[in-house]
Structures are given as structure tokens and as C-alpha cells.
Amino acid sequence: MLMMMTPMIEIGAPAGLPLGLVTVEQNSGMTPCLLGVTLQHPPVHLSNRPGRGLRVTGARANLAYQQAERFLQAHGLEPQSDLRIELAIPMGMGLSSEPMLGLSVARALAWQHDLPHADISALARATGLSPAAAPAIWGFDQGGLLFVEAVDPAATALPPILRRYDIAHPDKHAWVFVLVLPRLPTGTPTTLEAEQLTALRNAASHPDDTTWPLVRDRLWPALEQDDLPAFAQALMQIAAQNQAALAAAGTPHILSAEEQTILEMMRTHGAVAWGRSLTGLALYGLIEGAQASRALRRQLRRHLGPSGGTVMATITDNGGARTVIKGAAQNQ
Numbered sequence: 001m002l003m004m005m006t007p008m009i010e011i012g013a014p015a016g017l018p019l020g021l022v023t024v025e026q027n028s029g030m031t032p033c034l035l036g037v038t039l040q041h042p043p044v045h046l047s048n049r050p051g052r053g054l055r056v057t058g059a060r061a062n063l064a065y066q067q068a069e070r071f072l073q074a075h076g077l078e079p080q081s082d083l084r085i086e087l088a089i090p091m092g093m094g095l096s097s098e099p100m101l102g103l104s105v106a107r108a109l110a111w112q113h114d115l116p117h118a119d120i121s122a123l124a125r126a127t128g129l130s131p132a133a134a135p136a137i138w139g140f141d142q143g144g145l146l147f148v149e150a151v152d153p154a155a156t157a158l159p160p161i162l163r164r165y166d167i168a169h170p171d172k173h174a175w176v177f178v179l180v181l182p183r184l185p186t187g188t189p190t191t192l193e194a195e196q197l198t199a200l201r202n203a204a205s206h207p208d209d210t211t212w213p214l215v216r217d218r219l220w221p222a223l224e225q226d227d228l229p230a231f232a233q234a235l236m237q238i239a240a241q242n243q244a245a246l247a248a249a250g251t252p253h254i255l256s257a258e259e260q261t262i263l264e265m266m267r268t269h270g271a272v273a274w275g276r277s278l279t280g281l282a283l284y285g286l287i288e289g290a291q292a293s294r295a296l297r298r299q300l301r302r303h304l305g306p307s308g309g310t311v312m313a314t315i316t317d318n319g320g321a322r323t324v325i326k327g328a329a330q331n332q
Helices: 060-073 097-111 119-126 131-142 192-205 211-224 228-248 257-268 290-304
Strands: 008-026 029-050 055-057 080-087 145-149 161-167 175-181 272-277 284-288 310-312 322-327
Touching: 008 097, 008 131, 008 161, 008 192, 008 211, 008 228, 029 097, 029 131, 029 175, 029 192, 029 310, 055 060, 060 080, 060 097, 060 119, 080 097, 097 119, 097 131, 097 192, 097 322, 119 131, 131 145, 131 161, 131 192, 175 290, 192 228, 211 228, 228 272, 228 284, 257 272, 257 284, 257 290, 284 290, 290 310
Parallel strands: 055 080
Antiparallel strands: 008 029, 008 322, 029 080, 029 145, 145 161, 175 284, 175 310, 272 284
């Protein structure tokens, strides 16, 4: 007996953590560039199948509904989808929650309506994402550690990737990002991540930026030579320059006493680099090896208790969003 299944698409998308604003020499000029890493967790996971009207359920459903409406209107399509969100990146953490969810929604709807669902620029435009979100857009598309030009929100073209690296190691030597995701304070604006990204981009005009020598002479060689301590040292120096630039621009990042305590715990328990996301509230510590990351997470959970936030470990995602299509005819 031939059984027809309702066609369905499942999409899993990574998170994106901004690590720094740097300058890179391009065509005899200096180009502001955002450095970011694509992470396996916390992910987006959603499914879509044909339905009546537009139905969206699950985590961050209100935002996904707005993104779906925007996509359908951009293409003049009638709503006929059942979107189910199993997992979404928490809001306000600075982990690219909004663009990763929007691109996942757009890809699911594009597939359903026989539109090009692999064209990342088209998906971003239809979702209303600005080219300023390029690090997250390229992270969705390709994953990895990325250097992407930092463009003005008024730009219309998606800037290219200037450099990209895979970061992959066996568990014993894995470059692990241990994340602390605090509870979102009451009254946190939904625009927090976009506002902090704008502040970071505006700091690119700070005249004392000297990140290019750090990138050229330390960061890139460390990545090419697989040298975690050297990479971490360069990352911390870039972070210090970024904080100085933000302060000079009048938008300093001020850590609370609790945030300082958590970051100090990360440092004393093996992290080689640590900080708060440049666009949100997530705290991270970079540490070598799965065993060391487990020990650090135990210490953090003991400190935070059951209501102090979420602690997790993750590594680089080197592939971008994953798509599974189901619903072919099956013999029963």
C-alpha cells in the first residue's frame, strides 16, 4: 500500500557570538570588520508543513509570526503554513537570536512555496534583515569563525566574508565556549541586541583603533597554527580595545558585580579568554578540552544555583543551518 505523507521541512540553525570589532587592511585601506564565531548551541529548531492560514507555535512565536508575515508579504503569498518552533535562542543574550530565527522561518517558507531557499541574500531581504546583520547571516549560511565587513544599516548589499576559519578538534583539545545565560531582567527592551550592535559599529570610527596589527600578527597566525593560548591572548587584547572604543563613543559596557564574579570564576578555573557578548547579556569563557569545560560548568552551577541562569558548553558550528525534508511517498 502506498502511503502519502504530508511534506514537511525541519531546520536547525546555530547561534552567533560576536567576539570583536577590528580593522582589516583591504585594497590599501582600513576596513572596519566584525569578528564572530558560529556556535552549535543554543540552537534554533523549527518545522513547517502546509496548513490553513498562518499558525506559529513554540518559543519566540510572536517574533516568528511577524517574520513570517514579512516574508509572505515580500513575495505576495497567501498564508498557508504551520510553523512549530521547538527551540529558539533566548532573547537579549547577544547570540544572534532574531536573525537566526528569521532566516530559519524564511527558508522554511521559501521551500514550501518553491522559492530559492539556499539564496541567503534573498532570504535576508525578504525577512527584513539589514546587511548590518551580516555576521549572523553568513553564520547561518556557512558557519565557522568569520571576519565580515561592518557596514552601515543603510547599506543595501550584503558585505562579503573577508576571512573564514573552521575550528574543529577532538574532545580532549576542543576549543569550548562555556556560556552563562542569565535570566532576562524585567523590562529589557526587545531591541537590546540591535541597539548594542549599532553602538559597536559606531565605535568603529574611534581614532585610536590599533587592532589591525593584532589581527595580522597575532590572531590570524594563531588560527592558522592552531594555537589556542595565542588566539585567546589576542582576543582579550581586542576586547580591551573594543571596551575603550565603546567608552570613548559614550556607550561603555559596564559589568555588574555578579558578572565580574562569574567572569573571574571562569578565569580562575581554566578559561583562557572570557567576557560578555558585545551585543547582549551572555557571558562566555573559552577553555580547552571537554573535561576542563565540565569542571568549569560544575563550579558555575554551584555558584548560580537553580535560579541563577543557564550554564552550557558549546563548540564552533562549521556548517551553518541544517535542513531535513520529509514527506516522500512510502510503501506500507
